[in-house]
Amino acid sequence: MINLVADLLSKQDPTQPHTLLTRLVVSFCIGLAYIVLYGFYGFLAAIAVYLIGVELMGLPLQWMFYPFILGLLGGCWKSFLDVGDYWKNYGHPDS
Numbered sequence: 001m002i003n004l005v006a007d008l009l010s011k012q013d014p015t016q017p018h019t020l021l022t023r024l025v026v027s028f029c030i031g032l033a034y035i036v037l038y039g040f041y042g043f044l045a046a047i048a049v050y051l052i053g054v055e056l057m058g059l060p061l062q063w064m065f066y067p068f069i070l071g072l073l074g075g076c077w078k079s080f081l082d083v084g085d086y087w088k089n090y091g092h093p094d095s
Contacts, residue, residue, distance in 0.1 A: 005029055018091030026091075027083045034079035035072060042071015 008022045018026075045067035053059040 002029075015093055017093050023087065023091060026086060030082050030086060031076075031079040034082065035075040038071045038075030038078065039068070040071075042068040042074075045071065 005026055008025055012018060012022060046064050049059075049067050050064045053063050054061055
């Protein structure tokens, strides 16, 4: 994925704004990276909740899914913020 972004940006003239294709690919890569990362954190937290909460404390099994869902929501929120930052502050021609 990094090679795809690097290839797109190497063909881009630095004095010109990023094309729509470049912006969409970079935005997709940012979003996917954060969702995978925070989803992994949520998965690790779900394992901890399962071992401690479900097995030791007797909580219902559905509690195991809450950290994973929160991790995915956190990844969506962080990717939303960073994609917005990219669209506002990067890829514009140098003035």
